[in-house]
Amino acid sequence: MARVNGLLADTTPLRVSPPFRRLWWGLGISNLGSQLTVVAVGLQVYALTGSSLAVGVLGICALVPLVVLGLYGGALVDAYDRRKVALAASTALWVVTALLALQAWFHLDSVGVLYGLVALQSAAFAINNPARTAIIPRLVEPRLLPAANALQTIAWNVALTVGPLGGAFLVALWGYQVAYTIDAVLFTAALWAVWRLPDIPPLTADDAPRPAPAGRRRRGVGWRSVVDGLRYLATQPNVRTTFLVDLAAMVLASPRVLLPAAGVVFLGGGEATTGVLTAAFAVGAVLAGVFSGGLSRVRWQGRVIVWAVTAYGVSIVLFGLVLVGVGATTPTTVLVGGVIAASVALALAGASDAVSAVFRQTILQTATPDDMRGRLQGVFIVVVAGGPRLGELVLGAQATWVGEAWAAVAGGVACVVVLWLVIRSQRRFWRYDALHPEP
Numbered sequence: 001m002a003r004v005n006g007l008l009a010d011t012t013p014l015r016v017s018p019p020f021r022r023l024w025w026g027l028g029i030s031n032l033g034s035q036l037t038v039v040a041v042g043l044q045v046y047a048l049t050g051s052s053l054a055v056g057v058l059g060i061c062a063l064v065p066l067v068v069l070g071l072y073g074g075a076l077v078d079a080y081d082r083r084k085v086a087l088a089a090s091t092a093l094w095v096v097t098a099l100l101a102l103q104a105w106f107h108l109d110s111v112g113v114l115y116g117l118v119a120l121q122s123a124a125f126a127i128n129n130p131a132r133t134a135i136i137p138r139l140v141e142p143r144l145l146p147a148a149n150a151l152q153t154i155a156w157n158v159a160l161t162v163g164p165l166g167g168a169f170l171v172a173l174w175g176y177q178v179a180y181t182i183d184a185v186l187f188t189a190a191l192w193a194v195w196r197l198p199d200i201p202p203l204t205a206d207d208a209p210r211p212a213p214a215g216r217r218r219r220g221v222g223w224r225s226v227v228d229g230l231r232y233l234a235t236q237p238n239v240r241t242t243f244l245v246d247l248a249a250m251v252l253a254s255p256r257v258l259l260p261a262a263g264v265v266f267l268g269g270g271e272a273t274t275g276v277l278t279a280a281f282a283v284g285a286v287l288a289g290v291f292s293g294g295l296s297r298v299r300w301q302g303r304v305i306v307w308a309v310t311a312y313g314v315s316i317v318l319f320g321l322v323l324v325g326v327g328a329t330t331p332t333t334v335l336v337g338g339v340i341a342a343s344v345a346l347a348l349a350g351a352s353d354a355v356s357a358v359f360r361q362t363i364l365q366t367a368t369p370d371d372m373r374g375r376l377q378g379v380f381i382v383v384v385a386g387g388p389r390l391g392e393l394v395l396g397a398q399a400t401w402v403g404e405a406w407a408a409v410a411g412g413v414a415c416v417v418v419l420w421l422v423i424r425s426q427r428r429f430w431r432y433d434a435l436h437p438e439p
Contacts (some may be wrong), residue, residue: 009154010147013140019197020139020148027132028155033186035163036170037100040179041114043171044104048111058296059389061115065123065349066385073127074134074378075298076223078371082135082200089128092186092193096121097184104177137365137373138200145365146434149358154289157354161282179352202371209312214226229375237392238302238438239367239376241429243362243383244422245309247266249353253408255281255346255413257392261404267338268331284350288291292358301359304421308356313415315349320408328403351356367438 014021037139050057076085100117109314140148170179193392233240256278306422319342326338361380367377398407423430432438 009290010144010295011151013144013148013151015105015180016144017139020136022193023132023135023139023157024198025207026189027152028159030187030190031156032095032161032163032166033183035159036167036179037097037162037183039167041100041118042245044176045111048109048114053107054111057115058118058257060435061119062122063389065119065380066126069123069126070130070378070382070385071163071208071229071375071424072378073170074130074229076127077131077134077377079225080203080228080388081203082138082199082374084100084137084199086128086131086194086197087191089124089131092124093121093128094187096124097180097187100191101177101180101184103174104180105428120224126378127380128278129381132194133361133365133377135197135200135371135372135382137370142366145362146227146298146358146383147292147300149365150289150295152293153292153354153358153359154286157282157285157289157350161286164278175295177227178242179280182411199313203289214401225375229372229379232372233376233379234384235428236367238429238432239364241302241422241426243379244304244426245305245419246294246356246360248389248418248422249312249356249392249415250310250384250404251391253313253411254388254391254395255316255349255408255411256320256388257396258399258404258408261399262323262342265330266326266405267342268334269334273334273339276339280346281350281353285354286351287347288351288354292355295355295358298359300432301363301434302429305359305363306419306430308352308421310348312352312356313412313419314410315345315352315416317409318351318412319345320410320412322404323405323408326426354397358378362434363432 014024045055045058073085073089076253085182096117098184100114100121103117136148136152137145167179170182233243259274259277262277263270267273269276295304322338322341322345364376364380365373395407395411398410399405402410428438
């Protein structure tokens, strides 16, 4: 029994830190509601326009504010009390969600209004996410950060698995307004959790465990502060490498854009099969989190990231080979064996990505000085959000040339090759020691 317990997620951060426990529950509940809205907005835009392109524009409306304000939001986090920044941004998110519900209840039926509200929601999220992520190292001690990040991964991926199904179900039964309203109600859990946090002001030079390098200004918010953060990142090879290896995976081998064709052209079942494949990735990530007990004891975190991203690339290759094996025959019935094999490959990819994410986040939180943590968390959210979007373009273009199956194979191989080229040029990352974190 002790051996089994050692494999399960380490819940010590929840036990020893009541503020982290409240934040974990609050964000987990609110993330579930947010996924209801993501699905409902897409369905509402499609119902109003009948255009998949119009639904795709939602992604642009969300991405642009996220990229711009993700960087600036990090500067706010470094300059002011993180609790207050997170509370202000969370309140703005709640107001936007309430406005989404109101437009549905009053049947405004305006795509422009939906685009505008999604952009505002993304802008608030771009400030809120770096703030609440930079808060966590102030709530738990460094040795518990891998466990805390694994717990965050579980909560997020559970929401990513259950939320879209719940959103579609609610819209089908009771309409968009009910889905938005439930999101607004659930989001109050996040507001409560952030409100209950202690004040988290910027650390002074005397408070910081590692003082900021001489000549670096602590206060001041503006684009100069953002540039300072980017310049700092350029001088920190280990933190920078965490971004590079994630981009190698997400830009070169993000399979999401291939899944609709996999459901129609290769495996049969259409939208239902696409949904199963999408859920398989998230289920793999959830299982990796549930059985993450050993992650809190990992010392050589850089090596684990490298092997996890390697496993991710190999999993995408396996997914592509499943599609190659069944062929682009547009079957009229579901190829159950093919769906199972493809789902297993994607679940392995999701699990590998989750392990990589835990340690990439941990290195960022432990190796970065407190006065730079918010800005680098802003870069982190830009990479996490922008990488898959760019990856959809890359694999989508490859699919038009060689087909979806070989695009997945080529993308997975490219991911592994580029990853190891990066590591060969950044050997310090391979030797990264959690007992002596260096940025």
